[in-house]
Amino acid sequence: MSAILIYLKKLHAFAGWKLYFNIIGMMLIGFVETMSIFLIIPLLSLIGVFKLEASIPLLGPIVNALQGTSIEFNLPLILILYLGLMLGQAWLSRNQTVMNIQIQQGFIRHLRIETYRSLLQAQWSFFLRKRKSDFQHILTSELARVSQGTHLSLNILASIVFTAVQVGFAFWLSAPLTLLVLAGGLTLVLLSRRFLRNARSIGENTSELTQSYFAGITDQMNGIKDIKSNSLEASYNEWFRSLCMQISDNIVRFVKLQAASKFYYKAASAIMITVFIYLSFEVFTVQAEQLMLIVVIFARLWPRFTSIQSSSEQLAQSIPAFHTLIDLNQECSLAEEAAVMRRTAKPMEIERGIECKHLYYRYPGESNDTLKDITISVPANQMTAIVGKSGAGKSTLVDLIMGLIQPNEGQVLVDGKQLSEDDIVAYRSSIGYVSQDPFLFHTSIRENLQLVKPEATDQEMWSALRFSSAEEVVKALPKGLDTIIGDRGIRLSGGERQRIVLARAILRTPALLILDEATSALDTENENKIQQALEQLKGTMTIIVIAHRLSTIRNADQVLVLENGEVVEYGGFQQLAHKEKGTFQRLLQQQV
Numbered sequence: 398m399s400a401i402l403i404y405l406k407k408l409h410a411f412a413g414w415k416l417y418f419n420i421i422g423m424m425l426i427g428f429v430e431t432m433s434i435f436l437i438i439p440l441l442s443l444i445g446v447f448k449l450e451a452s453i454p455l456l457g458p459i460v461n462a463l464q465g466t467s468i469e470f471n472l473p474l475i476l477i478l479y480l481g482l483m484l485g486q487a488w489l490s491r492n493q494t495v496m497n498i499q500i501q502q503g504f505i506r507h508l509r510i511e512t513y514r515s516l517l518q519a520q521w522s523f524f525l526r527k528r529k530s531d532f533q534h535i536l537t538s539e540l541a542r543v544s545q546g547t548h549l550s551l552n553i554l555a556s557i558v559f560t561a562v563q564v565g566f567a568f569w570l571s572a573p574l575t576l577l578v579l580a581g582g583l584t585l586v587l588l589s590r591r592f593l594r595n596a597r598s599i600g601e602n603t604s605e606l607t608q609s610y611f612a613g614i615t616d617q618m619n620g621i622k623d624i625k626s627n628s629l630e631a632s633y634n635e636w637f638r639s640l641c642m643q644i645s646d647n648i649v650r651f652v653k654l655q656a657a658s659k660f661y662y663k664a665a666s667a668i669m670i671t672v673f674i675y676l677s678f679e680v681f682t683v684q685a686e687q688l689m690l691i692v693v694i695f696a697r698l699w700p701r702f703t704s705i706q707s708s709s710e711q712l713a714q715s716i717p718a719f720h721t722l723i724d725l726n727q728e729c730s731l732a733e734e735a736a737v738m739r740r741t742a743k744p745m746e747i748e749r750g751i752e753c754k755h756l757y758y759r760y761p762g763e764s765n766d767t768l769k770d771i772t773i774s775v776p777a778n779q780m781t782a783i784v785g786k787s788g789a790g791k792s793t794l795v796d797l798i799m800g801l802i803q804p805n806e807g808q809v810l811v812d813g814k815q816l817s818e819d820d821i822v823a824y825r826s827s828i829g830y831v832s833q834d835p836f837l838f839h840t841s842i843r844e845n846l847q848l849v850k851p852e853a854t855d856q857e858m859w860s861a862l863r864f865s866s867a868e869e870v871v872k873a874l875p876k877g878l879d880t881i882i883g884d885r886g887i888r889l890s891g892g893e894r895q896r897i898v899l900a901r902a903i904l905r906t907p908a909l910l911i912l913d914e915a916t917s918a919l920d921t922e923n924e925n926k927i928q929q930a931l932e933q934l935k936g937t938m939t940i941i942v943i944a945h946r947l948s949t950i951r952n953a954d955q956v957l958v959l960e961n962g963e964v965v966e967y968g969g970f971q972q973l974a975h976k977e978k979g980t981f982q983r984l985l986q987q988q989v
């Protein structure tokens with residue numbers, strides 16, 4: 398319940414007065430509907446189906462007053478009243494539906510934006526612990542369930558208030574019989590708590606199954622080439638079939654549960670109405686017109702009980718989604734990098750360099766340190782190369798230098814000072830990063846480049862592309878800079894993508910350029926070009942290059958050799974290359 402309350406409060410904060418307007422609208426519609434049904438009784442009495450006693454509250458006096466005049470006058474009057482009520486109700490209903498959907502869609506949009514924003518604000522270490530597909534799952538399916546659940550709880554609330562009013566009215570008309578209907582209803586509500594419990598457990602299954610579904614398809618689509626080239630289609634298809642089966646079984650289970658609870662309500666209703674009519678005639682000796690009223694009341698009240706019950710089952714089913722979303726928001730706010738959403742920070746200049754002092758880093762949940770006692774300095778405007786075997790900790794070190802993860806011990810100092818949360822935005826906007834897995838958005842090359850520098854001119858873009866030796870590639874594309882690239886656009890090779898990403902990094906003229914295995918997908922010719930480009934850049938910006946191919950870093954001012962998370966050698970390229978029995982020398986020899 399507390400989970401739902403959190404979201405009701407959010408909805409209240411989001412919708413404000415509209416929410417009350419909406420709830421009042423829901424009640425008004427119910428009220429007008431009841432009135433129009435009650436009007437049938439004086440109508441029947443007027444046309445002589447039966448005689449309405451003056452003793453019946455509310456309706457008796459109306460009919461009495463009307464009976465003073467002639468039927469020719471009364472019938473149209475009551476029919477006009479009836480018509481007016483029905484039209485009024487239809488009009489209210491129309492407006493309420495529109496307002497309801499506006500609030501609901503507005504709220505889901507609000508939740509989406511809030512959740513997405515809190516995801517973007519989370520630290521990199523948060524993403525290291527998580528599966529990406531879980532975010533897709535939460536932002537689509539779970540979020541929709543939460544929004545629907547919030548609205549269901551509002552509807553239930555309005556239904557309960559409205560039913561209470563109707564019960565009061567019915568009580569006024571006939572206390573003993575209303576009590577009997579109520580007692581029957583309450584007994585059923587108590588007995589059907591089991592349905593709510595089951596609905597919640599079905600809801601938990603729904604969350605788990607849809608999560609596996611999202612994770613599975615994301616994973617398999619990412620690995621589709623491996624699936625096809627290793628002919629694994631059949632086994633994955635089998636996995637998918639079985640998951641789909643479980644999903645549909647789960648939904649059928651829920652509908653079965655709802656059908657069963659509806660059946661109980663209907664059966665109880667039939668039994669009760671039989672008992673009522675019997676008791677009314679034989680025990681309470683109620684008159685026909687009063688009995689008519691009771692049947693009308695019963696007919697109005699009972700479906701309300703049924704709909705409250707079935708809405709509650711649906712709500713119980715969506716509760717696990719509320720918990721998933723709350724957990725995610727909590728985790729995100731614990732891992733928040735508050736300043737990162739401020740886009741206006743001016744890039745930072747790096748004047749002296751970056752120093753790492755006795756850095757230790759261990760990935761969450763791991764038992765060993767990935768980096769141990771790293772003390773290095775990266776001088777400004779020079780080129781530092783980090784080499785070492787795969788898994789040595791090169792990327793982790795770069796992540797620490799970029800401030801994406803925080804060391805367990807030790808410090809990263811930029812120009813001698815530890816960066817505050819506010820500095821981090823300025824620092825990151827002064828970094829140009831090219832990873833081993835170059836990422837371009839599915840849009841034009843121009844937009845991809847302008848992401849880092851929206852005001853970049855064509856000339857600046859072309860010069861960045863020339864610099865990363867991607868100029869020829871882009872010129873050869875059908876629409877040049879405006880060619881759409883990515884999944885549904887023009888396919889580029891790994892090396893071509895890498896060069897465009899490099900151009901993007903350079904376009905920003907970053908104070909710190911980091912190439913993390915960025916040249917690994919390039920052929921020797923293009924690698925040479927990049928190497929020359931880096932040579933030109935030397936002295937204008939601080940460069941850190943992680944390179945698998947040692948030829949890339951021939952011009953580095955200093956080389957850092959990492960092994961098992963420790964710096965084993967540190968010095969100039971030539972110095973290390975000639976060091977007897979040195980690790981770097983061995984690495985060089987292996988590549989010859």
Ligand code: ADP
Nearest residue numbers: 525760763767786787788789790791792793794
């Ligand atoms: P390199 O860049 O030198 O290949 P990495 O810095 O990527 O090495 O990884 C160093 C070590 O840290 C490896 O043993 C790797 O298994 C481990 N590692 C990398 N990322 C994670 C992670 N997200 N969680 C746990 N361990 C990790």
